[in-house]
Amino acid sequence: MIVTGMTCNHCVASVSEEIGAIPGVTSVDVDLATGKVVIGSTTDLDPRAVADAVEEAGYSVAG
Numbered sequence: 001m002i003v004t005g006m007t008c009n010h011c012v013a014s015v016s017e018e019i020g021a022i023p024g025v026t027s028v029d030v031d032l033a034t035g036k037v038v039i040g041s042t043t044d045l046d047p048r049a050v051a052d053a054v055e056e057a058g059y060s061v062a063g
Contacts, residue, residue, distance in 0.1 A: 002035045002052055002062040009061065018053040035062070 003015055003023065009032065016028040019039060033038035037054075051061045 001037050001041075002041070003037050003059050004035055004062050005048065005059040006030070006032055006035060008032070011057075014057040015054060015059060018057040019050060020048055022053055 012030045019028045024043040026039045029038040054061050
């Protein structure tokens with residue numbers, strides 16, 4: 001997924017923390033330059049739950 005609005009490492013940490021709090025998430029890899037977020041999980045994740053977590057951090061999912 002692509003997250004928009006991130007400008008610094010604090011942004012990356014906020015997004016990682018919110019997504020990481022979703023049950024089943026095992027890893028979150030955020031590329032600040034591209035906004036690409038790769039999530040590892042033990043279960044299928046609800047895309048709405050992930051988008052809600054990104055929005056809770058103050059950012060938006062592109063598309």
